[in-house]
Amino acid sequence: MQPSSDAEKTCILALMHTPGIGAVTIRQLISYCGSASLVFQADYKRLIKIPGIGDKIVKAVLGKSSLELAEKELTQCRKTGTQLLFFNEPEYPARLRPLYDAPIALYAKGNTDFNWPRTVGIVGTRNISDYGKSVTENIIRELVPYQPLVVSGLAYGVDITAHRHCLRNNLATLGVMASGLDVIYPAVHQRTAFEMQDNGGIVTESALGTKPDFMRFPARNRIIAGLSDVTIVVESGRTGGSLITVEFAQNYHREVFAVPGAIHEPQSEGCNFLIRDHKASIFTSVADMAAALGWGEGMPDVAQAGTCDQTVMTFEGFTQDEGQVLSLLKQRGAMQIDELAWQSGIHLNRLATLLLNLEFQGMVRSMPGKKYGLI
Numbered sequence: 001m002q003p004s005s006d007a008e009k010t011c012i013l014a015l016m017h018t019p020g021i022g023a024v025t026i027r028q029l030i031s032y033c034g035s036a037s038l039v040f041q042a043d044y045k046r047l048i049k050i051p052g053i054g055d056k057i058v059k060a061v062l063g064k065s066s067l068e069l070a071e072k073e074l075t076q077c078r079k080t081g082t083q084l085l086f087f088n089e090p091e092y093p094a095r096l097r098p099l100y101d102a103p104i105a106l107y108a109k110g111n112t113d114f115n116w117p118r119t120v121g122i123v124g125t126r127n128i129s130d131y132g133k134s135v136t137e138n139i140i141r142e143l144v145p146y147q148p149l150v151v152s153g154l155a156y157g158v159d160i161t162a163h164r165h166c167l168r169n170n171l172a173t174l175g176v177m178a179s180g181l182d183v184i185y186p187a188v189h190q191r192t193a194f195e196m197q198d199n200g201g202i203v204t205e206s207a208l209g210t211k212p213d214f215m216r217f218p219a220r221n222r223i224i225a226g227l228s229d230v231t232i233v234v235e236s237g238r239t240g241g242s243l244i245t246v247e248f249a250q251n252y253h254r255e256v257f258a259v260p261g262a263i264h265e266p267q268s269e270g271c272n273f274l275i276r277d278h279k280a281s282i283f284t285s286v287a288d289m290a291a292a293l294g295w296g297e298g299m300p301d302v303a304q305a306g307t308c309d310q311t312v313m314t315f316e317g318f319t320q321d322e323g324q325v326l327s328l329l330k331q332r333g334a335m336q337i338d339e340l341a342w343q344s345g346i347h348l349n350r351l352a353t354l355l356l357n358l359e360f361q362g363m364v365r366s367m368p369g370k371k372y373g374l375i
Contacts, residue, residue: 011036013070088345110201116149121228124158142286236270334373
């Protein structure tokens, strides 16, 4: 995957702002046309032939009403020092790229390496108890020898406690927001968000100026789950955002741990039920969690890092695109060629040639239903 040109970035942003089009549809359009720029150059006859693309979507694309807005947004991002990470660029988080509902683009500030060797999500109730504060502080202190990137949601309670203690312990931390980067919510956390940019940062899929609304928080939670190798729930009621994050983590086949609490405390009900229903492992200490995850002491070697990006590196002698396809097939098993194209960002025509070459090399095999799998 090559870095996008300004024209390509503008066209991707324009698709993101086109009414009625989501991430899956955008990937479908780009996959069949070859690039976002070619989507806007295509005519009605070409677009209507794309599977899953109906008359309403085609007319919305052909209207090109979002192109001017996208140009202004790209300019504004540069003025404000906002980094844009597109799904078809190497800087995009490797842990998110294979996910079916991954954002098309992320807006970020800070110095975060999104492909950090270890990542830990820490989530929980906004109504944190003294017990929850103590547990969160202890978790952060115990994580220091392992040097993970700590991911949370910058919210009241467990989230902000985790972020602030990461800062105190010089541990990299990332805040995932449900608003634009220029709309820190809650506003009282602005200073912390600013300080995090020196060792971590803030990130969102929402455009600049976007205010938080109810539906954006579950979407935010899926990014927390997707960026985290393991999610720790410190405290949670029977319902709430933390349990939504757990659902996403389970769908992404990520590890979940929950801190047990007193049976009569409402802040611990969610954690206790997660443990009871075997939806989370019981959290007793970072050392026990690290042993369960197979972490060694200290930072891992690059070759042993457990990110999607590092998996690509294990396929020596192959190009970056070949390594990415082999990684996806290794992680997810047999996949249809359309899905491979969406997840990899590689154009269908090039992907077909690439898969044929990998067949000749004895690495993949074609299967019924236009599926491919590793040999």
